[in-house]
Amino acid sequence: MTGAACSLLAWLNEDERTFEIGDYEGALPRWCAGCGDHSILAAAQRLLTAEQLRPEQTVFVSGIGCSSRFPHYVHAYGFHGLHGRALPVATGIKLHRPDLHVFVVMGDGDCCSIGAGHWLHAVRYNLDMVALLLDNSVYALTKNQTSPTTPRGMPTNTQPYGSYLPALDPISATLGITNASFVAQTAEWVPAHLYATIRAAYHHRGFAFVRILQRCPVYAPELFQDAVRDRDLIEFLVHEDGVRVPELERLYTHQRPHDPRDLNEARRLAAANDRIRLGVFFRDESRERYEEVRRVPARSAPERIRLLEQELDRYAV
Numbered sequence: 001m002t003g004a005a006c007s008l009l010a011w012l013n014e015d016e017r018t019f020e021i022g023d024y025e026g027a028l029p030r031w032c033a034g035c036g037d038h039s040i041l042a043a044a045q046r047l048l049t050a051e052q053l054r055p056e057q058t059v060f061v062s063g064i065g066c067s068s069r070f071p072h073y074v075h076a077y078g079f080h081g082l083h084g085r086a087l088p089v090a091t092g093i094k095l096h097r098p099d100l101h102v103f104v105v106m107g108d109g110d111c112c113s114i115g116a117g118h119w120l121h122a123v124r125y126n127l128d129m130v131a132l133l134l135d136n137s138v139y140a141l142t143k144n145q146t147s148p149t150t151p152r153g154m155p156t157n158t159q160p161y162g163s164y165l166p167a168l169d170p171i172s173a174t175l176g177i178t179n180a181s182f183v184a185q186t187a188e189w190v191p192a193h194l195y196a197t198i199r200a201a202y203h204h205r206g207f208a209f210v211r212i213l214q215r216c217p218v219y220a221p222e223l224f225q226d227a228v229r230d231r232d233l234i235e236f237l238v239h240e241d242g243v244r245v246p247e248l249e250r251l252y253t254h255q256r257p258h259d260p261r262d263l264n265e266a267r268r269l270a271a272a273n274d275r276i277r278l279g280v281f282f283r284d285e286s287r288e289r290y291e292e293v294r295r296v297p298a299r300s301a302p303e304r305i306r307l308l309e310q311e312l313d314r315y316a317v
């Protein structure tokens with residue numbers, strides 16, 4: 001047997017395949033140099049490699065935005081859809097293909113503005129998937145408009161005298177949604193923590209919401225720079241059931257033990273704005289998942305078609 005035939009056979013026998021990080025590389029990223037999205041892509045590809053997720057069993061779903069170009073850059077299935085609509089698309093995929101590993105990538109405009117209604121319900125449905133909010137606090141693809149997470153006073157093209165309103169806090173907001181089961185925050189400039197958080201989210205059974213603080217050097221060059229330069233501005237929430245990165249404990253002074261089952265404390269910590277907190281705020285795997293509680297009678301395909309036609313006939317005029 002030739003070498004090519006051997007490798008084809010190995011490929012067909014799925015269990016024999018092993019994947020290197022290059023196997024998850026898609027198109028060459030078109031993000032700007034210095035964009036935080038590069039680091040997030042690297043962390044995601046590292047996770048896929050570590051978990052040996054088969055590309056054909058993995059799907060990245062996004063909306064529209066710089067961040068939403070993500071699926072093009074991962075060699076797996078991808079759906080680059082409509083602005084704000086990543087979550088309903090991902091919900092449909094997960095309900096009909098529960099065997100797939102579903103990752104959702106959204107910008108802050110995508111998730112917290114036009115897609116906010118979907119965000120709320122996706123958290124409540126608690127389907128087993130990972131939702132990444134790449135939060136650069138501006139609408140970047142459309143060249144610098146105020147988003148819900150823009151800090152008060154930060155000028156943009158739409159509010160050149162500075163954003164008028166206090167910024168929406170995605171962590172506090174998610175912690176307030178009924179049936180939330182995993183809520184975490186990380187930052188793309190701390191790659192070890194970013195990776196550990198995405199990994200914890202992947203291993204969570206339920207809807208894992210991760211807000212990633214993301215630098216956009218083009219439209220928000222100063223945002224997060226203080227925290228990048230001054231480690232004292234950051235506090236890690238550490239716990240065995242959350243995220244713990246021992247090598248960071250030597251570099252960052254502020255390490256706060258926090259039991260992610262304590263929702264009241266999670267809300268208190270999220271609301272306090274003395275430091276930027278990174279870690280798992282809340283995690284509860286006992287929360288109900290929609291795929292477990294919904295009841296769908298088992299029916300054959302012809303039977304389903306017959307029922308559908310019967311239903312449509314009701315509207316015949």
Ligand SMILES: Cc1ncc(C[n+]2csc(CCOP(=O)(O)OP(=O)(O)O)c2C)c(N)n1
Binds near residue numbers: 134
């Ligand atoms: C329904 C709809 N409304 C508006 C737009 C225009 N639009 C495209 S991307 C975008 C905002 C992108 O910002 P964000 O979601 O924060 O992602 P980023 O580019 O910052 O990664 C907007 C308003 C659109 N494509 N579709």
Ligand code: SF4
Binds near residue numbers: 067219
């Ligand atoms: S405009 Fe900002 S968010 Fe978009 S690719 Fe460039 S650096 Fe990244």
